Amino acid sequence: MADSNGTAMTAESRARGIRATGRRRRGPTRRRRALTITLCALVSAVLLGGAGLGYVYFKLNGNLKGVDINAALGHDRPQNVDNGSMDILVMGSDSRAGKNGKYGKDEGGARSDTAMVVHVYKGHKKASVVSVPRDTMIKRPDCTKDGQAVPGARRAMFNTAYEVGGPACAVKTVESISGIRMDHFLEVDFTGFKKLIDALGGVDITTTKPIDDNDSHLHLRPGKHTLNGEDALGLVRTRHGVPGGDGSDLGRIQLQQTFIKALMDQVKNVGVLTNPAKLYDIADTATKAVTTDTDLNSVSELTGLAKSLGAIGSDNIDMVTLPVTYDPTNPDRVVPLVKQGKQVWDALRQDRAIPKTAIKGSAGDTGGTGRYVK
Numbered sequence: 001m002a003d004s005n006g007t008a009m010t011a012e013s014r015a016r017g018i019r020a021t022g023r024r025r026r027g028p029t030r031r032r033r034a035l036t037i038t039l040c041a042l043v044s045a046v047l048l049g050g051a052g053l054g055y056v057y058f059k060l061n062g063n064l065k066g067v068d069i070n071a072a073l074g075h076d077r078p079q080n081v082d083n084g085s086m087d088i089l090v091m092g093s094d095s096r097a098g099k100n101g102k103y104g105k106d107e108g109g110a111r112s113d114t115a116m117v118v119h120v121y122k123g124h125k126k127a128s129v130v131s132v133p134r135d136t137m138i139k140r141p142d143c144t145k146d147g148q149a150v151p152g153a154r155r156a157m158f159n160t161a162y163e164v165g166g167p168a169c170a171v172k173t174v175e176s177i178s179g180i181r182m183d184h185f186l187e188v189d190f191t192g193f194k195k196l197i198d199a200l201g202g203v204d205i206t207t208t209k210p211i212d213d214n215d216s217h218l219h220l221r222p223g224k225h226t227l228n229g230e231d232a233l234g235l236v237r238t239r240h241g242v243p244g245g246d247g248s249d250l251g252r253i254q255l256q257q258t259f260i261k262a263l264m265d266q267v268k269n270v271g272v273l274t275n276p277a278k279l280y281d282i283a284d285t286a287t288k289a290v291t292t293d294t295d296l297n298s299v300s301e302l303t304g305l306a307k308s309l310g311a312i313g314s315d316n317i318d319m320v321t322l323p324v325t326y327d328p329t330n331p332d333r334v335v336p337l338v339k340q341g342k343q344v345w346d347a348l349r350q351d352r353a354i355p356k357t358a359i360k361g362s363a364g365d366t367g368g369t370g371r372y373v374k
Helices: 039-049 051-059 069-073 098-103 160-178 190-199 229-237 249-269 276-289 299-309 338-349
Strands: 065-067 086-093 112-120 127-131 137-140 143-145 148-150 153-157 184-188 203-207 211-213 218-220 223-227 291-293 317-321 324-327 330-336
Touching (some): 065 160, 069 160, 086 160, 127 338, 137 160
Parallel strands (some): 065 291, 086 184
Antiparallel strands (some): 086 112, 211 218
């Protein structure tokens, strides 16, 4: 348990890092069940690190799916501040429908198992990413889904917003928490994540500690590895396999954030520009995997976004977790640290770097993934 400031159980006692290097291949394994995987690990790698993919997107418009967030939310939103920065809500959902059924029973609704607010600073040369733990207890606003009113809730887990109200409700919930208007929305599923990793030829990581998780069927010794889609899926969903971890979503977020950087580096170095067939395969896989807001639901818009963000590398991204502490009424849940959270959102709203004081005392972060990467 944590004290009132959330200092007794920090992320330092959970995820022990991974870093990008090395090569070793494990064969694919079958997973009974999977929690949803960070969309940011897929889309940020393509859009923040893969601007070169844009030129073949004109063939791929038919793959794209869009959600009209602006029409759904109307004018009940934070002010649109035009200062050259950009805010993107990047999500993954845990629907077991269709091809995702192999990861578990479809219980009739999808939840956002992963949510990250990507803030791109003016000039588009650096970014900050704020992970929102799925088990964060928040005040969920009233929403509308398929023309039907969806009542809000004074105390609900963050990931229920997507379940009851779809992407628009998830965006509205993030905007109500942060006070920041989201410029764009991006979402991916299990199958798309796996296919993109495989299309890239795997992602290279080096584990500094053993990872043994029977739930995710992932067993890695310390050292160099190349993870295929299945094993990458296992890595970013593991809760129990890291020494010193407590099995919480907070430790998993640390692994996800580190994996994102490794994935971005992989995209930068994969050499797709000299291999048209591989380039097309990756672009085809990426456009089939994502759902966007309608402002991005075209090849030209995605290409423009990719090009505008192409200068951002993994070294130019600061990753933190929303400051939280363990819920005193339920240790399996977390609640926001209001004062520290305000520092995070105020900084992004003003296009400033997130101050280190904002994550001091948080159960979810001790300074991003840098502490766990060598």
